[in-house]
């Protein structure tokens with residue numbers, strides 16, 4: 001069935017984008033045909049061909065219907081029966097920061113402490129005296145040593161430079177003795193509010209492991225080495241890395257004004273290969289409010305997103321605030337980072353100024369607190385369509401799900417954690433994992449969850465997300481939380497149109513429909529006809545954004 005030109009005209013008129021007159025004269029520039037197109041448009045789910053003009057879909061339908069629209073100049077590409085779907089939308093990750101990290105920091109995603117030491121030592125030899133050696137993507141559960149890094153490991157590897165190694169999850173870090181000294185932190189320093197310096201229980205001495213506000217506090221003392229040009233280069237790098245996996249849009253979940261500028265710079269230089277919805281960290285909001293900026297400013301390439309707030313801890317680092325303690329640590333319930341009254345005050349200002357709100361909340365205690373703040377705001381200052389976001393929204397229960405539904409809030413659960421961080425799930429326990437990354441519960445309740453990697457904390461490959469969400473298996477095949485399995489069709493919907501909804505762009509992208517942005521991905525295999533355990537191995541052959549190929553294998 002052809003979604004007709006009339007539908008298209010109607011759609012565009014609704015968008016108010018182009019006049020009818022100029023449309024009547026529009027010829028497609030490009031036609032993709034002989035495809036196996038999954039559109040994510042329930043009225044027209046399958047198609048063979050699409051026509052594209054000015055970066056948007058002009059027509060979607062059978063080969064016959066679409067090919068006859070070709071004028072003399074239209075390029076035609078035979079897809080040879082390949083599977084096509086809308087590009088994936090990663091609704092929560094940290095592209096600008098990750099790009100900079102990849103440019104300048106030591107990638108500690110290595111499988112032994114000795115390898116990490118070697119990588120840090122090599123970097124130290126190229127670092128001027130007194131300069132910091134910085135690492136990221138260290139994961140305490142991935143090294144074959146079966147123990148976390150220690151301050152002694154770091155002192156032995158790099159004795160003459162301060163070292164800071166961030167955990168993959170971003171909420172904790174490990175430092176050496178020189179880093180503590182440079183930051184004027186010693187055994188007598190008390191824990192900051194919302195954070196913790198780990199201490200050896202027998203001696204009381206610092207172990208160099210910093211959690212939450214203890215980590216961010218020290219991090220702020222590290223002199224920034226980044227220029228404006230670095231920011232653009234970082235976006236260019238991460239853009240390429242993500243485009244080749246089929247991602248066409250990303251929400252930056254904690255942007256700064258520098259990050260926002262870096263996206264714009266990369267766009268101007270032609271290096272931005274994906275669309276950005278840029279949340280702004282609450283610490284920068286005074287600048288934003290003073291400039292009269294609010295959510296939605298920008299265009300389909302770079303747009304201002306929600307105000308981002310932080311309620312509590314991390315899942316991959318096991319600091320999320322839970323109502324029941326961690327398995328094996330009866331007194332550890334995790335960490336609240338921002339007290340509720342403070343969270344409310346931060347949220348109220350932005351809400352009053354017309355901003356969407358996004359709050360990082362993982363544990364059931366944090367989600368409850370975040371919902372209470374949103375419910376209070378909606379009562380005191382009702383907004384028609386606030387689309388409150390609960391970033392991550394990991395551990396739920398029935399009553400939280402009902403409140404999320406009642407508020408129309410949007411959860412952005414981790415898409416690749418079951419697969420990639422499976423070994424950490426033991427600390428939550430099998431029963432609890434049945435209520436984590438709870439896509440089944442959200443969908444059954446009529447809520448619109450998104451796909452979200454949180455990269456660097458989680459890998460961003462959408463094919464890994466599909467395997468994780470559909471099978472709930474980790475890399476070794478262990479099943480975690482089987483009650484939360486969803487179908488391939490649902491996972492694709494979560495990874496496309498739901499992501500668009502979360503940024504108020506469901507009329508612009510997220511499905512292959514006339515009038516929408518021509519963002520799509522061509523896969524080497526049809527996920528509907530693939531063994532779910534093999535979804536992760538489906539190759540991404542081509543990625544298109546705005547009618548242009550940004551990745552071709």
Ligand SMILES: [Zn+2]
Nearest residue numbers: 092093253454
């Ligand atoms: Zn995040």
